[in-house]
Amino acid sequence: DFRARGADAIFFASPSAVQSFFDQAGALKLAPKARRPLAGSIGPSTTAAMQQLGLPVDFEATEASLESLIAGLVQRLSRG
Numbered sequence: 001d002f003r004a005r006g007a008d009a010i011f012f013a014s015p016s017a018v019q020s021f022f023d024q025a026g027a028l029k030l031a032p033k034a035r036r037p038l039a040g041s042i043g044p045s046t047t048a049a050m051q052q053l054g055l056p057v058d059f060e061a062t063e064a065s066l067e068s069l070i071a072g073l074v075q076r077l078s079r080g
Helices: 015-023 044-052 066-078
Strands: 009-012 038-041
Touching (some): 009 015, 038 044
16 A cells, blocks of 8 residues: 555654665555655654665654654644
8 A cells, every 4th residue: 555655654763764664665666656755753863864875854853752753744744
């Protein structure tokens, strides 16, 4: 379903999660009409891992919590 339709957002909560996603990128390739998800980071070290691997960082949590990740997504979506 992810490959066919995409997603609204993906949350990365650790550098190891970023690495795992990157390692599986070939198997997770989106179909041409699928929605590219916004990519959110839980904090600076995760953001650095995303940037190092060339993954987009659309928003970053202000503190390391699920609530802050969700708030970051809501704020990013409100900007359009």
